[in-house]
Amino acid sequence: MYRAEGVRLKGMEQNPYRLDNRTIIVTGASRGIGASVARVAARQGANLVLVARAKDDLEAVASELATSVAIIDGDVADTETAERALDAAEEIGTPLWGLVNNAGISPFYHQVVDTPLHEWDDVLRVNLLGAAVFARAAGRVMRDNGGGRIVNLGSIAGLTGLPNIGPYNASKAAIDAMTRTMAVELGPHGVLVNSVAPGTIRSEMVDGLLSANPALAERLVAKSPLGRVGDCPEAAEPIVFLLTDAASFITGHVLVVDGGRLAAG
Ligand SMILES: NC(=O)c1ccc[n+]([C@@H]2O[C@H](COP(=O)([O-])OP(=O)(O)OC[C@H]3O[C@@H](n4cnc5c(N)ncnc54)[C@H](OP(=O)(O)O)[C@@H]3O)[C@@H](O)[C@H]2O)c1
Numbered sequence: 001m002y003r004a005e006g007v008r009l010k011g012m013e014q015n016p017y018r019l020d021n022r023t024i025i026v027t028g029a030s031r032g033i034g035a036s037v038a039r040v041a042a043r044q045g046a047n048l049v050l051v052a053r054a055k056d057d058l059e060a061v062a063s064e065l066a067t068s069v070a071i072i073d074g075d076v077a078d079t080e081t082a083e084r085a086l087d088a089a090e091e092i093g094t095p096l097w098g099l100v101n102n103a104g105i106s107p108f109y110h111q112v113v114d115t116p117l118h119e120w121d122d123v124l125r126v127n128l129l130g131a132a133v134f135a136r137a138a139g140r141v142m143r144d145n146g147g148g149r150i151v152n153l154g155s156i157a158g159l160t161g162l163p164n165i166g167p168y169n170a171s172k173a174a175i176d177a178m179t180r181t182m183a184v185e186l187g188p189h190g191v192l193v194n195s196v197a198p199g200t201i202r203s204e205m206v207d208g209l210l211s212a213n214p215a216l217a218e219r220l221v222a223k224s225p226l227g228r229v230g231d232c233p234e235a236a237e238p239i240v241f242l243l244t245d246a247a248s249f250i251t252g253h254v255l256v257v258d259g260g261r262l263a264a265g
Contacts, residue, residue, distance in 0.1 A: 016245035020045035023089045023096050024243060027076050027134055028103030030057035032203035033153070036236035037100050042067045044240060049088045051076065051134075052103065068092045076103045076130030082137035089141075098149040098243040099138040101131040104171075106205055109212075112166035120167045127171035132178065135193075139186060147190035149243045152179050154195040156258050172197070176254050183252030192251040194242050199258025200229040225260035 024041050028034035030052035038048055038061055047068040050058050055073040062069040070088035074081030089096045104127045108119045131152055142148025157165060158172025176195050183193040200206055200220050206229070210217040221228060238257050241247055256262055 016248075017241070018045050019097070019240075019244060021047075021094045022098065023047045023049065023092050023094045024098035024100065025049040025051065025085050025089060025096070025134065025138060026100045026102060027051040027130070028153075029061060030054045031061075032205060033198070033201060033232050033235045033239075034100070034102040035061045036232035037102060037239050038062075038065060038069075040233065040236045040240040041098075041100075041243065042069070044244070046098070046243075047092045047094050049085050049092070051081065051085050068094075075126075077125050077133055079133055079137070082134050085134070086137055086141060095145055096138060096141050096148065098151070099134055099142075100239055100243070101134055101150065101152040101175075102239075103130055104153055104205070106165055106168045106209070108167070109164050109209070110166075111164055115166055120170075123167035124171050124174075127168070128174050128178075131175060135178065135182060139182065139191060139193075142191045143186060143189040148192075149247075150179075150182065150186075150191065150193040151239050151242045152176075152193070152195040153239075154179070154197040154254055156197050156199050156256060156262055159197060159254070159256070159262065179254065180252045187251055192242075192247070194247075194250060194253045194255060196235070196239050196242065197254050197256045197258070198230065198235045199224070199256075199261040201235045202229055202231050220261075223261060223264055225264050228259070230257070230259055 024046045026034050026037050029038045029050035042065040049070045051072045052058055058071040062071050072085045135150055152175045154175045155172040157169045179193050179195040235257055
C-alpha cells in the first residue's frame, strides 16, 4: 500500500527512474505515442495494462514487452472499458501506480465556423470524456492506495490558436484544466497529476494530416528551432519520467515537449 508520505518503494531508492512492481494503465497504446510509452515503461520495469480499440495491434505491442502485460480492447469513453482495465490491473497483482491518458483523435480539418456540431461531440467524447472516465476510475483507486500518478496528453494545440482544428484545441485546453484541478484535489492523497503537451510528433495521426497538407508540413518544420518534427519515443520518455520517483515534486504542470516550437513564436 502506498502512503502520501514516503511513496518510494523499498529498494527503489537506488534508481528513481525505475518502475518495478508498479502497474501502469496506458490508453491509446495500440500505436504511436501510446505504444512508445508502453515500451519505455516496460524497459523501466513497469507492469502494464494496454487499452485501445484494435485488439490485434494491442497484441502486437504486448508481444514485444518483457513484463506482465494485459490488453483491454474497448472505447475509452465507455465506463465499462475503464472497469475492465482496473480489473486487469488488479489481476496483475502489483499496485496500480500510474495512468497515462493518451488515447486521442484529431480527424477533422475545418475552421470553427464550418465545423459540423457532431464533430465537436466526436472529438470531445474521446479526448476529454475518455480521459475523464479513466482519470476518475483510476484516480479513486490511487486515492484509496494513498499515492499514484496520472499523466494526461495535452498538446501545444491547447496552448495556441492553431487554425482548422478548433474542437481538438478546445479538448486539449480542457485536459490541462482537468489536470490542474485533479492535481489540487488529489495532491493531499499523494496522487500527482500532470499533462504533457507535445508539438508535432510523427505518428499515424499526424502523418495523415501532413500528407494531405504538404505546405503545412513544410511550415511546421520551418518554424521549429530544431528544424524537424519529433518522433514517438521523444514524447514517450518525458511522459514516463513523470511516472517515476524522479518527478516526485512535480504536479499540476503542463510539460511542453515540442522541440522549441512554442518558444519560436
Ligand atoms: N502526434 C502528435 O503530433 C501529437 C501532438 C500533440 C498531442 N498528441 C496527443 O498524443 C496522443 C497520441 O497521439 P498519436 O499521435 O500517438 O495518435 P495515433 O497514432 O492516432 O494513436 C492514437 C491512439 O488512440 C487510440 N484511440 C483512438 N480513439 C480511441 C477510443 N475511442 N478508444 C480507445 N482508444 C482510442 C488509438 O487506438 P485504436 O484506433 O486502436 O483505438 C491509438 O492507439 C493523443 O492524445 C494526441 O492528441 C499527439
